[in-house]
Amino acid sequence: MEIGIARNAQAALELIGPSAIQCLERAGAVPMRGVRFMLDQGEGAGIMADEVDDVVQGKRLSSIIHRAALLQEWLADIPRDRMHASKKLQKIDGNGPITLYFTDGIIHQCDILVGADGIHSTVRKLVLGECDPAAYPQNSGAWFLMIL
Numbered sequence: 001m002e003i004g005i006a007r008n009a010q011a012a013l014e015l016i017g018p019s020a021i022q023c024l025e026r027a028g029a030v031p032m033r034g035v036r037f038m039l040d041q042g043e044g045a046g047i048m049a050d051e052v053d054d055v056v057q058g059k060r061l062s063s064i065i066h067r068a069a070l071l072q073e074w075l076a077d078i079p080r081d082r083m084h085a086s087k088k089l090q091k092i093d094g095n096g097p098i099t100l101y102f103t104d105g106i107i108h109q110c111d112i113l114v115g116a117d118g119i120h121s122t123v124r125k126l127v128l129g130e131c132d133p134a135a136y137p138q139n140s141g142a143w144f145l146m147i148l
Contacts, residue, residue: 003070005029006062016112023073029063041139071116092126 005013005024013020039047075083091101097109115123119137128135 001067002064003067004032004062004064005070006035010063019077020074023070024063024065027065027069027073029065029070032062032064035062074114089122089126092123094127 010021010024013024036048039045087106088103089100090103092113093099093101097111098113100108100110100113102108113123115121115127117123121135125135
């Protein structure tokens with residue numbers, strides 16, 4: 001499955017460090033030349049809301065990349081004893097180092113937590129709180145078209 005890495009995600013990767021953004025290149029990311037936002041619902045359905053291209057912006061707008069290839073690159077340099085796959089996260093304590101509590105009773109600490117757990121993200125719900133509407137997926141009412 002391919003995923004899109006938009007401007008904000010690329011900016012977050014740059015903040016993590018050069019090696020994080022270089023993972024895009026090594027994993028075979030395809031830069032998109034332009035992005036169009038179209039309204040999907042309501043009065044303005046079918047109207048172009050915004051359009052930008054890489055020439056106007058002077059930098060990559062977004063990239064399409066195979067999810068598994070990106071994850072493989074991100075995880076390549078992590079020692080196996082520091083990687084915790086196939087676990088169910090139960091609680092996060094973010095005071096100081098981030099403490100992660102798993103349903104199997106294991107507790108781990110980390111400096112950075114990347115919530116790459118999909119549209120129904122457990123990480124997002126735990127960070128924002130169950131009552132926050134932003135913790136749940138919502139239809140934006142817009143289409144996002146990427147131009148090669």
